Amino acid sequence: MSGQRKTAQASLEAMYRIFTIPEAPDSTLSRLDQDISRNLTGFLQDHIVALEREMGEMEKDFQDPRVPEKPIFVSEQAQFLLDKLVSQSVHTASPSFVGHMTSALPYFMLPLSKIMIALNQNLVKTETSKAFTPLERQVLGMLHHLVYGCEDAWYRQWMHDPHHALGAMCSGGTIANLTALWVARNQAFPPEGGFRGVHREGLFRALRFYGHEGAAVLVSSRGHYSLTKAADVLGIGRDNLIPVATDADNRIDPDALRDRCLELQRQKIKVLSIVGIAGTTETGHVDPLETLADIAQEFRAHFHVDAAWGGPTLFSRQHRHRLKGIEKADSVTIDAHKQLYTPQGAGMVLFRNPASVSVIEHHAQYIIRKGSKDLGSTTLEGSRPGMAMLIHSGLRIIGREGxxxxxxxxxxxxxxxxxxxxxxxxxxxxxxxxxxxxxxxxxxxxxxxxxxxxxxxxxxxxxxxxxxxxxxxxxxxxxxxxxxxxxxxxxxxxxxxxxxxxxxxxxxxxxxxxxxxxxxxxxxxxxxxxxxxxxxxxxxxxxxxxxxxxxxxxxx
Amino acid sequence: MSGQRKTAQASLEAMYRIFTIPEAPDSTLSRLDQDISRNLTGFLQDHIVALEREMGEMEKDFQDPRVPEKPIFVSEQAQFLLDKLVSQSVHTASPSFVGHMTSALPYFMLPLSKIMIALNQNLVKTETSKAFTPLERQVLGMLHHLVYGCEDAWYRQWMHDPHHALGAMCSGGTIANLTALWVARNQAFPPEGGFRGVHREGLFRALRFYGHEGAAVLVSSRGHYSLTKAADVLGIGRDNLIPVATDADNRIDPDALRDRCLELQRQKIKVLSIVGIAGTTETGHVDPLETLADIAQEFRAHFHVDAAWGGPTLFSRQHRHRLKGIEKADSVTIDAHKQLYTPQGAGMVLFRNPASVSVIEHHAQYIIRKGSKDLGSTTLEGSRPGMAMLIHSGLRIIGREGxxxxxxxxxxxxxxxxxxxxxxxxxxxxxxxxxxxxxxxxxxxxxxxxxxxxxxxxxxxxxxxxxxxxxxxxxxxxxxxxxxxxxxxxxxxxxxxxxxxxxxxxxxxxxxxxxxxxxxxxxxxxxxxxxxxxxxxxxxxxxxxxxxxxxxxxxx
Known part of the structure; x- marks a missing residue:
């Protein structure tokens, strides 16, 4: 073998090794892994430096835009991450860090996450997820039941039905809200006569066909910024996400809402959706959902509830009354990585009517074929990890009582x-x-x-x-x-x-x-x-x- | 203490324990964790049942729509997952499973993922991610450099600039493509005179103001279905995602493309974007990107390249010429969970011009304030996990050569x-x-x-x-x-x-x-x-x- 070929062969073998040979038990990475398993709190306390460093200082460690030519050792990277990244991360699990919506995680989430990563399923289709598909459908069913509480027979009929979905899992509340408003928009401008529907012809022709001058979504001025983003993305326009005045308790003022709806109607602007909030991001207040449901019905608008934060309050017999009316919502956003205590990256939107998703359904030749049970035919995202496993485990290990x-x-x-x-x-x-x-x-x-x-x-x-x-x-x-x-x-x-x-x-x-x-x-x-x-x-x-x-x- | 209060106290303590006491080293879950660390291949081989079970059979294990009232033991759930989920999952890492885009993972991804989950950062803002923010910006810089290869000084100027972004990280290629076309759409209909821009006024008024009858995106008939989805979501309409004929090698026919563009122009339909594919999902072919860049310029359309699959081909000196012209793209999608070998949930879109994102920028009072370095101001998603850490590690441990x-x-x-x-x-x-x-x-x-x-x-x-x-x-x-x-x-x-x-x-x-x-x-x-x-x-x-x-x- 020539010298060059020998080097090439050695490099190939080195690459092969990272896929086949586990980290040695005494390697830096293995030790960190074990430390975390044994004592997460200690690991975080030992490695995160409390004192804040200037952002400019931190950036110095992340300057090089070039991928290194030669591989570096795993141990070198592990040490680098420990010194420069872990040390300068935020101790989100700390009980004295009460400024954000990220809490400590239950211990069992860690080894379960490792199993999830090891299996590396892709939930877009059954071919790459098998039992993860019915698992995810069950998780959606459990949360649907928490919100809507339909009869058992109802879930037996729809939960695993290939042409229906009780909701859509996604990476977080923003995509969940976007998905809900996507459904709302597409339902508002369905196919009729020669018009093939907004999903096919687009918003310009839809409004022209239906004789509207615009479309709007209404939410209290405490609404999450993701709704403005959704209005932009969906072609509705940020200015048509109408902020409605709140009362002294940061709850939407129903009279002001009705007035705005009437005004929009006069302007020939279609009220696509009224959004209620169950736990505003800033103050945690809950809109009068029951009243909102009535107003939405009056204007034949989709009623969406953003319960990204407050949804799990429904588990509490003492406090669930605060969300009364949520069961009238056409769709509800809940984030699992907030009060269901899973790691980041798990949100969902639930639909009262499991046929709602038909207006956003899509198919392809090689994937999510018609009639398949592939979850990807009704999600905004394509490839997705098996986070449903962590939610499922939380729901069972913590239980309703927990x-x-x-x-x-x-x-x-x-x-x-x-x-x-x-x-x-x-x-x-x-x-x-x-x-x-x-x-x-x-x-x-x-x-x-x-x-x-x-x-x-x-x-x-x-x-x-x-x-x-x-x-x-x-x-x-x-x-x-x-x-x-x-x-x-x-x-x-x-x-x-x-x-x-x-x-x-x-x-x-x-x-x-x-x-x-x-x-x-x-x-x-x-x-x-x-x-x-x-x-x-x-x-x-x-x-x-x-x-x-x-x-x-x-x-x- | 009354009996009831005693029970309540015991339940509270049980809940407290799951947040504070690690799984015992000999528990089912700890054993699985160790098995995976020691021998992932063995774990997958031992636990995944090869023979396919009927979907209807599997669904029987995921039927109950009710969250159990009482918590169940972690070990019980671990055993359940092992028997009913892991066993019926897909062996995506198997070398004889060559039907999908999910490969085996390098071993180091597993312990690193555990660190990521343990830290549970939220990349939406620096307040919940600190050093993860410059790390993610560097990762975007490294991939930007791979595609566009700008001068080092250029990266020094823009990589960490709070008002610019070299790209947007997201959960996968679908969101990446959607983000790219969102940028394209908003750039096509900017504020002018009395018009406040499509992002604020919506697509209906934008088309009316600019005197168009519609808007279209063109891609070869081998384009990924996520593009059709994006056209729907963005209000463009699925029928305005125009599939262009391909040659015998599944590459877009430039003459057919130009003809379609001219035809659309005659119909007063704005060509928003031309999308080239670098590695079609079905056949892995690469469009003639250089020619596409010219045509896009001719029609003043945004040129996007979907390199979700093929992007990392740029690492190969022997094969990178196949993607020639990609450096002329206004935006490029790359999936890290495909050929960068990270676990599911890591995609990105890169922008040649780091000011491109300004048309989709958003701010709020309590987060992603103007002038902050918060990554969330230019991403479609809100809360996001620190997947950038895994990409960063892959790029350094595997290296360009690897x-x-x-x-x-x-x-x-x-x-x-x-x-x-x-x-x-x-x-x-x-x-x-x-x-x-x-x-x-x-x-x-x-x-x-x-x-x-x-x-x-x-x-x-x-x-x-x-x-x-x-x-x-x-x-x-x-x-x-x-x-x-x-x-x-x-x-x-x-x-x-x-x-x-x-x-x-x-x-x-x-x-x-x-x-x-x-x-x-x-x-x-x-x-x-x-x-x-x-x-x-x-x-x-x-x-x-x-x-x-x-x-x-x-x-x-």
Whole structure:
């Protein structure tokens, strides 16, 4: 063999080895694998550096746009990931990280995920997924039952029927909402006479054929941004995702909704869909779904409920009434990677009528042939992993009772944290928790008193200052890495709809305790007292003083 | 404590435990985890039952639409999955399963996936992904460099720029294609004068404003069905995804394409995008990309290349010329879960111009704020897992050279398998492999001779019979579970475009050997001789005989 051929042969064998020879038990990667199995919490604590590094600094480790010419050792890459990536990742499982919707995972999700990855099924068709197909159909059936609670015979009839689907699994809530509105749009402009339907002829001809000047989707101003994205993608246009005013509790105002619908009707704009929210992303509030269902029916619009967050509340006997009316929805989005506690990448949309998907059905010669049970004929995505296995396992291992406990304790915790905030002299509760989400802000008792009496200009000065301090606290706390709350901007009725920066807390991690929450508040309170923000605090104090003294003088 | 409260407390503690206490090392789940680490091949061989079970039989294990009231033990669920799901899954890693695009995975993907799941980052924003954000941007940069090969300075400028993106990561090629066409559509109808752009006003007003009667996307008739889906979703309409005729080698006919474009122009239909294919799903052929780029420019249409399958061919010095012209594409789809050998759920679209994404950019108050580096502002999906880590590891551990070897040996293997088929007396090669995909069918030498002389009616009779036998062989082989080829339907020029059922073979699994392929052919040949299909074979023989004898008589 020539030298060159020998090298080529050696390279080929090296490639062959990575497909056939397991990592040695004492390799870096195997040790990490075992560490995670033995003690996930320890692994995360040991390897994630709490202190935040500048993004610019981190980017230095990810600069090279070239794929390396020569393979590097697995151990080298493992060490690199450990030093540069794992260390600088976010401790999403930490009980003091209550700013986002990612919680700790149940332990069993880890080995199960490994089985899922090892099997590497593709759920687009039965040929590459076999039993995963009926499994996924069952998971959709279980969640459908949770929402709609049809008779057992109904599920026996439809759950595994090749021409129907109780829902569509997908990578997350955004695709779920998009799929729901896709169905809504296609149902609104079906084939008729010479018109072959919007799915075939497109939106331009559909509107022309049906004599509309446009199409719209309505949702409260607290709707998730994925709906705007969906309106864009579907050709409806972002401006036709109509935000409807909310009441003081961040719930859609049904009168305002009906008025907007009437107005659109007058403008010959078709109301495609009314979207209710079961757990808004920012404040966790639930729209009056029953009323929305009636309005949707009045305007013959598709009624969709975005329950990406709040859906699993239905497991709780105590709290499921908050979602009353969801069973009237034509479609419902639920994210499994939120309150069903699976890893990222598992969402779904459910359809009350299992024939709904027919308007988005598609087929090809080599795949998802007509009459096959292939799931891919009614999903927006093509190739998809077997995440249904993890949802199935969660539903069975945690059970209805287990999810109920998780939901109930989250809501309880939110209520007692709200009480803690109300009693604290530095903070103001902005939104009461209906589910397990609440918002508050830095606003000392004296400032709150001043705001009650302030005129518009003074209130604006004070609120602007509170916004800056709240933002500073949130940022500083995040950078220190001990705990994390997120922030958003709300226009609370109690502050005359002035845009207020608020802390947002999501209490879904069962490991979050009252002590952790109390420490978190104290840390925030301490940050507010720091020298770096003293100037701002003085400005606030002076604005507050001038209001209070002015009032005192007026009273004399 | 009352009995009821005691039970509640016990349930709460049980729930707490699943989040805090690792699976015991000797538990069913831990043992499976270790088995997979030690010997994945053995695990799959031991647990997957080769023989196919009836779908109706499998469904019996997935019937109950109710979430169980009480939690079940992890071990019980693990055993259930092993018996009912794993056993009835598809051995996608098997070297004799060459019918789909899922190959064996490199071993290191397994422990790395576990780390990814354990970290459970959400790539939508830096707040829940930190270093994963620059990592993902680097991965997009590396693939961008593979396709477009810009200067290093160019990548330094744009790769981590918050207002630009070299691409968008997503769950797979379907979303990638959809994202590309979303960009194309929004770029075609930008804001102008009083018009706020299609993204805001929707497609109806866009077409009216720009004076078009419709919008179309053109692709060869071998285009992936995801493009039709995208045309539907985007409001363009499935009928406006225009299939263009191909030449005898399944490559788009540029003259036919230009004619269709001119025709559309005459009908005042806007040509939004021309899509080239780099590796068709069915036959693995590559369109003449350079010519397509010119035509796209001529009609000022977005030029997209669907290289979901063939993209990594660019790693091969020997074969990258086949994709010449791809660097002129405005956007390119590549699937990492295909020829970059990651698990399911990793696709991406790359943009030549990193400002392209501005037309689909979106922001919200609580996330992906303007000017942030959050990846979510330019992706179709919202929450997404850290799959970029697996792609990054593949690119570094396998390296350019490693991928080259994988690509080269796949194409070589396809070529020698094609030779094997040509020499075999029972089979007919239908499409020559350009990459590592080929198609063939059952058609004995004598039948092939008859087809060359047959009139239309006789040819139809023979081809229909061959279709039935080919379908029978494919189905039987799949059911026996020893090996698997897929099937599709093509209209080959050499058979006067008669719809022929063909076997389709994808040679991406490095563990597939010549012996395996040879055995597979013999198994097929054996199935064709079975009693169950004897009637059909006799009918074929008589049709063949009457052609050949007729010819002989005519010759006398």
């Amino acid at each position: 999810y109920e406990i998780l939901i109930d304790q989250g809501i309880e915790k939110a209520q007692s944290f709200a009480a803690m905030i109300r009693e604290h002299e530095d903070f103001e509760l902005i939104t009461e928790p209906e589910l397990n989400i609440l918002t508050y802000r830095y606003s000392p008792a004296r400032t709150q008193a001043a705001l009650e009496q302030a005129d518009e200009a003074a209130a604006e000065r004070i609120n602007a200052s509170l916004n800056r301090i709240t933002r500073f606290i949130q940022k500083t706390q995040r950078e220190r890495g001990k705990s994390f709350v997120s922030r958003t901007q709300l226009e609370p009725a109690q502050h005359n709809h002035y845009p207020c920066v608020v802390f947002r807390v999501v209490l879904a991690n069962p490991l979050t305790t009252h002590d952790i929450l109390s420490d978190m508040l104290e840390e925030q309170s301490g940050i507010a007292r720091e020298e770096r923000i003293a100037g701002e605090r003085r400005a606030l104090e002076s604005a507050v003083a001038s209001v209070l003294e002015g009032t005192e003088q007026a009273a004399q | 991928y080259e070897i994988l690509i080269d040996q796949g194409i070589e293997k396809a070529q020698s398998f094609a030779a094997m088929i040509r020499e075999h007396e029972d089979f007919e090669l239908i499409t020559e492999p350009e990459l590592n995909i080929l198609t063939y069918r059952y058609s004995p030498a004598r039948t092939q001779a008859a087809l060359e002389q047959a009139d239309e009616a006789a040819a139809e009779r023979i081809n229909a019979s061959l279709n039935r036998i080919t379908r029978f062989i494919q189905k039987t082989q799949r059911e026996r579970g020893k090996s698997f080829v897929s099937r599709t339907q093509l209209e080959p020029a050499q058979h006067n475009h008669y719809p022929c059922v063909v076997f389709r073979v994808v040679l991406a699994n490095p563990l597939t050997t010549h012996d395996i392929l040879s055995d597979m052919l013999e198994e097929q040949s054996g199935i064709a001789r079975e009693e169950r299909i004897a009637g059909e074979r006799r009918a074929l023989e008589s049709a063949v005989a009457s052609v050949l004898e007729g010819t002989e008589q005519a010759a006398q």
